[in-house]
Amino acid sequence: MFDWLHTLLLPAETPTVAQSMITIMLAIGSGVFFGRLKMGKISFGVSAVMFTGLLLGHLGYRINYEILDFIRDFGLILFVYGIGLQVGPSFFSSFKNEGLKFNLLAVSTVLFGGVIAVILHKTTGLSIENMVGIMSGSVTNTPGLGAAKNTLAELSVKFPDKTFADPTIGYAITYPLGVFGIIFTIILSKTFLKVRPDEEMRMFRKSKINREEPLIHKKMRVNNSEYIGKTINKIQKEIGIDIIISRLKHSGSESVFSPTLDTIIQDRDVLMIVGTEANADQFIQKLGRPSTDLFIESDSELQVKNLFVTQTSAVHKKLSELDLYNTYDLKVTRVFRAGKEIIPRPSLELFYGDKIRIIGSREAISEAEKIIGNQEKKLIEPDFLSLFAGLLLGIIVGSFPLAFPGLPIPIKLGFAAGPLIVALLISRYGGISFIHSYINNGATYFMKDFGICLFFAAVGIHAGEHFYENFIEYNGWLWMLYGSAITFIPLIVMVIVGRFFMKINFLQLVGMMSGSYTDPAALSFSTNYLDNDVPIQSYAQVYPLVTIFRIFTASLLILIFG
Structure with missing residues (x-):
């Protein structure tokens, strides 16, 4: 039987x-x-x-x-x-x-x-x-x-x-x-x-100090007269420190916005900066002092969101080509790739599956999602066309x-x-x-x-x-x-x-x-x-x-x- x-x-x-x-x-x-x-x-x-x-x-x-x-x-x-x-x-x-x-x-x-x-x-x-x-x-x-x-x-x-x-x-x-x-x-x-x-x-x-450090954000207040009245672009060129200024609030105001490189720094401005801890501390020491201002974090007009790059219109495009700031008044503060955080320079090319952190209004972020994609479900599903095409190319090369x-x-x-x-x-x-x-x-x-x-x-x-x-x-x-x-x-x-x-x-x-x-x-x-x-x-x-x-x-x- x-x-x-x-x-x-x-x-x-x-x-x-x-x-x-x-x-x-x-x-x-x-x-x-x-x-x-x-x-x-x-x-x-x-x-x-x-x-x-x-x-x-x-x-x-x-x-x-x-x-x-x-x-x-x-x-x-x-x-x-x-x-x-x-x-x-x-x-x-x-x-x-x-x-x-x-x-x-x-x-x-x-x-x-x-x-x-x-x-x-x-x-x-x-x-x-x-x-x-x-x-x-x-x-x-x-x-x-x-x-x-x-x-x-x-x-x-x-x-x-x-x-x-x-x-x-x-x-x-x-x-x-x-x-x-x-x-x-x-x-x-x-x-x-x-x-x-x-x-x-x-x-x-000890050997890894200042090597592959994670990115952090810190608040600071500007009080160094040497840099007051200068644009962010000019200040960064003079100092030569690799950081991103994600938010800015003028003294005496509750309005928070994401500055451009042409924004002029004023006396007692409060800045939110992103970079490695060593770079952030050095930048703060040059321009002013640490700040405890809470308004720069609580502004209801600005939203922070992570978007996944899944749309073909954004893949292999440089941040300067997407021009999210001038188009949607959005600022990219970080890019996450393969478990690493990357400073978002204009020349940075985006890869499929990258996660980018942006700051801006809710409406602008919604518009940017149409270009970036942000279809997280798409990343969970295996892309067999890409996988088997890669395997085919590997066999041909081999x-x-x-x-x-x-x-x-x-x-x-x-x-x-x-x-x-x-x-x-x-x-x-x-x-x-x-x-x-x-x-x-x-x-x-x-x-x-x-x-x-x-x-x-x-x-x-x-x-x-x-x-x-x-x-x-x-x-x-x-x-x-x-x-x-x-x-x-x-x-x-x-x-x-x-x-x-x-x-x-x-x-x-x-x-x-x-x-x-x-x-x-x-x-x-x-x-x-x-x-x-x-x-x-x-x-x-x-x-x-x-x-x-x-x-x-x-x-x-x-x-x-x-």
């Missing part, structure tokens, strides 16, 4: 599409469940899907070969595209501060690991395909494995008589080593360096052949680097035509985690098919020894150079260690182990460039030595 259920749920050597779907759901569902369990402060998160996939593959579960490649590659594309959109804004802005130093150390670590892999390939005689698999697993780099498999597929077409090893085997054997190796190195480095997280946090906060002298086939960015680079550029420049960078946080996390779950499930089940036999046949313990060299040596050198020569804060260094090995499990552990979120910031700063270099390293090693 229930034979159909047994057929659907039990392993099959040649599964149907329905049986394949059941296998994938079993791998992902059980993996997510076990990934939430904690061993001390360690949890694997979605990385556990890889291990449950290995177990199911070992037990005989299979995925139909006609859909296996699609599920693996589509999952990888979703994952890297989501990562690119998520970290793009902070990735580019970080280069203005310590990002260049961080990425230099992280990329050097990647290249050092590649050098060790080449040395092991030459000294052990192990095929480069297997060595690249060992390298990708020992640094927990999924996109690198994807790039290696894509390159091998291209080589198989070019050289049909040549047989290539499957790098997934080495990846599966050394992946657990990579996860635990980074965590073990974090614990050991904290112990040997005698790091105190509270002291490191204090030093980190498939573009780049010919290099001496290589047997043109190198391609592949399904890992292509979508990642496109997502980074889209998030940096706000979009390309109708393709925009805004996806709400929930959708981004879903796309990223769903994609990596699909990839891990496909890779794990396929690798688990002959995992035990391969471990015995290829002397898995010896492969793990090779992998440990690629895991630990670059990490130890990174800690020494980063801590003693580059003087990097340990909390940031831990994030860089996790980011250089693209390991979310190690990142999750470090935030719990050190009890703060600082590692997440440096992880995001190095992750994109590290991923691109790991993809290129894996592909080039196979092309050069394969």
Whole structure:
């Protein structure tokens, strides 16, 4: 009576599409469940899907070969595209501060690991395909494995008589080593360096003074005769302090208005200014003193409202082009983008999903909404046209052949680097035509985690098919020894150079260690182990460039030595 259920749920050597779907759901569902369990402060998160996939593959579960490649590659594309959109804004802005130093150390670590892999390939005689698999697993780099498999597929077409090893085997054997190796190195480095997280946090906060400060508003009264009778524009040029004057009230009057750059400052004027705390205090000190005037905040004629940029007529327009002040007597006091507050300069270009804070009359704000959009519901609903157009562009970029002298086939960015680079550029420049960078946080996390779950499930089940036999046949313990060299040596050198020569804060260094090995499990552990979120910031700063270099390293090693 229930034979159909047994057929659907039990392993099959040649599964149907329905049986394949059941296998994938079993791998992902059980993996997510076990990934939430904690061993001390360690949890694997979605990385556990890889291990449950290995177990199911070992037990005989299979995925139909006609859909296996699609599920693996589509999952990888979703994952890297989501990562690119998520970290793009902070990735580019970080280069203005310590990002260049961080990425230099992280990329050097990647290249050092590649050098060790080449040395092991030459000294052990192990095929480069297997060595690249060992390298990708020992640094927990999924996109690198994807790039290696894509390159091998291209080589198989070019050289049909040549047989290539499957790098997934080495990846599966050394992946657990990579996860635990980074965590073990974090614990050991904290112990040997005698790091105190509270002291490191204090030093980190001290180093961040006057850097990426939030915007605030303060009230002041003008009493410096040097600036009385001058326009706001002239005063700002003379002082050179980056602030916005959002409201102004003349002494003895209860009328409050939003001034233009041509407004003349009078004696005892009360101003509402917006800027960083340091800039606001400096501006107040130059022009007068702090004020406790309440009328400037309570004027019933002026309203303050946040508007979301959702209308195409406002997207990619500069504030000077919209000219909200002259058109509607409105003043933009702040722009919120990707979790950051931005001073609204006339040259600032608005992106889809930006939130702008404006001040003016109720009627004027209503008119401005028609241009800006302010359709918050529209931001909650996924824009599939923009999303899939971006994914399509990423696949096209990843498939573009780049010919290099001496290589047997043109190198391609592949399904890992292509979508990642496109997502980074889209998030940096706000979009390309109708393709925009805004996806709400929930959708981004879903796309990223769903994609990596699909990839891990496909890779794990396929690798688990002959995992035990391969471990015995290829002397898995010896492969793990090779992998440990690629895991630990670059990490130890990174800690020494980063801590003693580059003087990097340990909390940031831990994030860089996790980011250089693209390991979310190690990142999750470090935030719990050190009890703060600082590692997440440096992880995001190095992750994109590290991923691109790991993809290129894996592909080039196979092309050069394969």
